Amino acid sequence: MNPDICRERENATFNTETLTNMLDGSAEKTRRRREIESLVINDPDFQHDDPNFMSRSERYDAAVKKSSQMIMKLRDYGISDPEEIYFYKRTARRTFHEAFGLHYTMFLPTLYSQCTPEQQKKWLPLAENFKALGTYAQTELGHGTHIRKLETTATYDPSTQEFVLNCPTVSSIKWWPGGLGKTSNHAIVLAQLYTLGKCHGLHAFIVPIRCMKTHQPLPGVTVGDIGPKFGFEEVDNGYLKLENVRIPRENMLMKYAQVEPDGSYLKPPSDKLTYGTMVFIRAMIVGESARALSKSCTIAIRYSAVRHQSELRPGEPEPQILDYQAQQYKLFPLLAAAYAFTFVGQYMSDTYHRITGHINQGDFSQLPELHALAAGLKAFTTWTANAGIEVCRMACGGHGYLCCSGLPDIYVTFTPTCTYEGENTVMMLQTARFLVKCYRQAREGQQLSGTVSYLNEQQRLQPQPVSSRPTVVNINDLASLVEAYKLRAAKLVEVAAKSLQGELQRSISQEDAWNNSSIELVRASDAHCHYVVVELFAAKLSEISDTAVHSVLNTLALLYALHGITLNSGDFLQLSQITQRIKALLVEIRPNAVALVDSFDYNDEMLNSVLGRYDGNVYESMFEWAKRSPLNRTEVRSFIIFNIIQKK
Numbered sequence: 001m002n003p004d005i006c007r008e009r010e011n012a013t014f015n016t017e018t019l020t021n022m023l024d025g026s027a028e029k030t031r032r033r034r035e036i037e038s039l040v041i042n043d044p045d046f047q048h049d050d051p052n053f054m055s056r057s058e059r060y061d062a063a064v065k066k067s068s069q070m071i072m073k074l075r076d077y078g079i080s081d082p083e084e085i086y087f088y089k090r091t092a093r094r095t096f097h098e099a100f101g102l103h104y105t106m107f108l109p110t111l112y113s114q115c116t117p118e119q120q121k122k123w124l125p126l127a128e129n130f131k132a133l134g135t136y137a138q139t140e141l142g143h144g145t146h147i148r149k150l151e152t153t154a155t156y157d158p159s160t161q162e163f164v165l166n167c168p169t170v171s172s173i174k175w176w177p178g179g180l181g182k183t184s185n186h187a188i189v190l191a192q193l194y195t196l197g198k199c200h201g202l203h204a205f206i207v208p209i210r211c212m213k214t215h216q217p218l219p220g221v222t223v224g225d226i227g228p229k230f231g232f233e234e235v236d237n238g239y240l241k242l243e244n245v246r247i248p249r250e251n252m253l254m255k256y257a258q259v260e261p262d263g264s265y266l267k268p269p270s271d272k273l274t275y276g277t278m279v280f281i282r283a284m285i286v287g288e289s290a291r292a293l294s295k296s297c298t299i300a301i302r303y304s305a306v307r308h309q310s311e312l313r314p315g316e317p318e319p320q321i322l323d324y325q326a327q328q329y330k331l332f333p334l335l336a337a338a339y340a341f342t343f344v345g346q347y348m349s350d351t352y353h354r355i356t357g358h359i360n361q362g363d364f365s366q367l368p369e370l371h372a373l374a375a376g377l378k379a380f381t382t383w384t385a386n387a388g389i390e391v392c393r394m395a396c397g398g399h400g401y402l403c404c405s406g407l408p409d410i411y412v413t414f415t416p417t418c419t420y421e422g423e424n425t426v427m428m429l430q431t432a433r434f435l436v437k438c439y440r441q442a443r444e445g446q447q448l449s450g451t452v453s454y455l456n457e458q459q460r461l462q463p464q465p466v467s468s469r470p471t472v473v474n475i476n477d478l479a480s481l482v483e484a485y486k487l488r489a490a491k492l493v494e495v496a497a498k499s500l501q502g503e504l505q506r507s508i509s510q511e512d513a514w515n516n517s518s519i520e521l522v523r524a525s526d527a528h529c530h531y532v533v534v535e536l537f538a539a540k541l542s543e544i545s546d547t548a549v550h551s552v553l554n555t556l557a558l559l560y561a562l563h564g565i566t567l568n569s570g571d572f573l574q575l576s577q578i579t580q581r582i583k584a585l586l587v588e589i590r591p592n593a594v595a596l597v598d599s600f601d602y603n604d605e606m607l608n609s610v611l612g613r614y615d616g617n618v619y620e621s622m623f624e625w626a627k628r629s630p631l632n633r634t635e636v637r638s639f640i641i642f643n644i645i646q647k648k
């Protein structure tokens with residue numbers, strides 16, 4: 001064990017196990033999570049070649065093999081709880097990405113949430129037993145964001161009681177779905193429903209695409225892999241063209257909207273229920289932001305504790321790079337954000353399950369808030385985490401650029417979360433739509449509840465506009481900082497609403513007014529989400545009874561809130577003391593930095609990083625890893641070089 005990293009752990013002011021238990025929910029939950037993780041880590045079937053030294057095809061084949069093994073093993077171990085399956089797969093995913101990822105994350109959840117009981121009876125046994133292997137095919141070459149303009153059609157034929165599916169143009173070819181190219185034999189296809197000559201908009205259909213016996217594409221189906229990408233090398237994101245593909249009427253997902261045998265159409269209670277799976281994944285991605293950022297911080301902070309470089313004082317030994325204030329300023333606010341997002345991820349998951357419970361009971365009243373919250377927090381947390389991973393990589397200097405640091409893979413795997421499940425700017429604009437609506441309701445005297453209740457206060461405090469009210473912040477008091485964030489959010493929502501109003505007064509259309517105000521609208525959503533994160537971090541502190549853990553998390557919460565103010569100082573009144581206070585907080589966090597990342601409890605197998613190793617023995621491991629590069633298998637790799645040298 002590296003002596004530097006041992007000393008860091010000895011100097012921590014709190015018990016890492018207590019904090020890990022709190023993050024997991026209880027000591028028992030930590031025990032069970034670790035037990036599931038060790039099933040993977042100690043399994044010889046999961047000791048495989050490093051994918052960095054494999055070709056794309058080899059990686060795909062290995063991923064399919066591992067994914068199939070996982071299915072068998074989960075069955076053998078009797079693991080069926082979704083959260084436990086998730087722990088198992090998360091551990092197995094450490095060095096390869098699942099070939100059946102979309103089956104679990106979107107195909108199955110869509111069947112659970114949008115099938116009638118009769119449909120569930122037919123499809124769930126097939127899907128849960130992996131006979132029907134599925135994906136979610138919504139995006140087309142021409143449209144990903146503006147899904148109302150998707151061109152794939154499903155036209156009902158009452159004479160045969162079938163839907164006929166077509167992708168009539170090049171731009172209507174389905175493009176991107178994970179696992180579509182080579183793996184899936186079924187797809188949930190989002191298509192424009194036509195019945196009795198009328199279009200009823202987007203609906204979801206279960207479409208068999210490959211024969212369940214031979215795995216050959218079915219008649220009318222053209223399907224394949226879209227080629228290499230920035231990351232996710234193992235995954236066969238695919239294309240799909242449907243030409244006169246007939247499916248039975250019962251293959252339309254009919255929990256909400258229905259087509260009767262004679263072709264008559266029954267409307268759903270809300271036409272946005274078709275979009276439910278996207279809301280689910282957006283809600284889950286918030287927790288993924290926390291995990292990607294906490295992993296990156298673990299690597300960068302552990303490495304910064306063992307890496308020595310330059311001089312602080314002439315003649316003295318080189319310090320740990322973690323002792324540089326500039327290094328702390330890069331990493332500790334991200335560490336604080338990783339904790340904040342962990343709590344926000346838990347809140348988002350609980351909120352999703354609570355509100356979908358109400359939706360299942362027929363109460364749709366909270367759907368707009370759920371959509372706005374999931375869209376906004378998905379965008380807010382993925383943007384921060386995405387930028388943060390890159391900061392962590394650069395904070396490791398040159399070694400952070402090596403694949404064995406683990407950071408390049410975390411980055412290329414995480415960065416598409418800013419695009420998929422709703423491009424982030426577009427998601428922020430959806431949240432803004434909700435915020436402006438709420439602002440107007442509050443102005444009309446309606447009492448708002450939930451995360452937007454702060455907009456009620458603007459009504460109470462009229463006639464003085466929010467934008468002219470001074471912000472007085474006690475920088476040592478979290479409650480005061482929450483108030484400052486609240487006021488900033490109220491101010492920026494007001495600015496956005498007024499911009500819209502101003503544009504409309506110039507008698508331009510609603511749509512143009514919206515486009516001309518989109519900078520203000522995105523800023524309003526960003527401020528709202530930032531407020532929600534700070535508020536939830538502060539609320540979490542009130543649940544913590546252990547004094548030492550409370551104290552260290554309070555320091556992190558203060559740093560998160562104050563650092564956010566410095567990044568957005570134009571929106572707050574400038575406070576000259578804030579930078580001084582931040583410097584003091586960095587010093588306070590310094591002795592606990594390694595213990596705080598230890599508490600995330602990533603073991604070496606999951607972290608898969610030579611720089612972030614628990615024992616700190618980074619250089620020996622880097623040298624061992626380099627020796628395994630295929631380019632090192634022979635001393636002279638290219639005779640072309642050899643010939644050039646000879647000629648000279």
Ligand SMILES: CCCCCCCC/C=C\CCCCCCCCCCC/C=C/C(=O)SCCNC(=O)CCNC(=O)[C@H](O)C(C)(C)COP(=O)(O)OP(=O)(O)OC[C@H]1O[C@@H](n2cnc3c(N)ncnc32)[C@H](O)[C@@H]1OP(=O)(O)O
Nearest residue numbers: 082083086105138144145146147272275284371420421422
């Ligand atoms: C407790 C622990 C539990 C552990 C559980 C363990 C289980 C673990 C399982 C899973 C773990 C998951 C881990 C996550 C890992 C993620 C990996 C997933 C891989 C994903 C691969 C990628 C897949 C995809 O990308 S699929 C394609 C996604 N595509 C999109 O997102 C398209 C984006 N576009 C849109 O959503 C829409 O077109 C739009 C919102 C931009 C606009 O829609 P439009 O119809 O045009 O609407 P508009 O006119 O603007 O608005 C009309 C009103 O409708 C409201 N609205 C819009 N959308 C919604 C919605 N979804 N819900 C509700 N309401 C909506 C909108 O606000 C308007 O309302 P208003 O009242 O009229 O203002």
Ligand SMILES: Cc1cc2nc3c(=O)[nH]c(=O)nc-3n(C[C@H](O)[C@H](O)[C@H](O)COP(=O)(O)OP(=O)(O)OC[C@H]3O[C@@H](n4cnc5c(N)ncnc54)[C@H](O)[C@@H]3O)c2cc1C
Nearest residue numbers: 136137138139143144145176177178416419420421422425
């Ligand atoms: C790795 C990966 C996996 C994916 N997996 C799947 C899958 O399994 N199934 C599936 O169906 N899809 C999948 N997708 C597709 C993904 O959902 C879309 O790429 C995503 O929804 C964005 O749509 P787009 O590509 O059309 O971007 P565009 O909408 O073309 O975005 C381009 C730019 O235009 C801007 N823009 C667009 N509309 C507006 C607007 N209204 N206002 C302001 N700015 C706007 C955006 O902000 C962005 O800057 C995947 C994508 C990736 C990268």
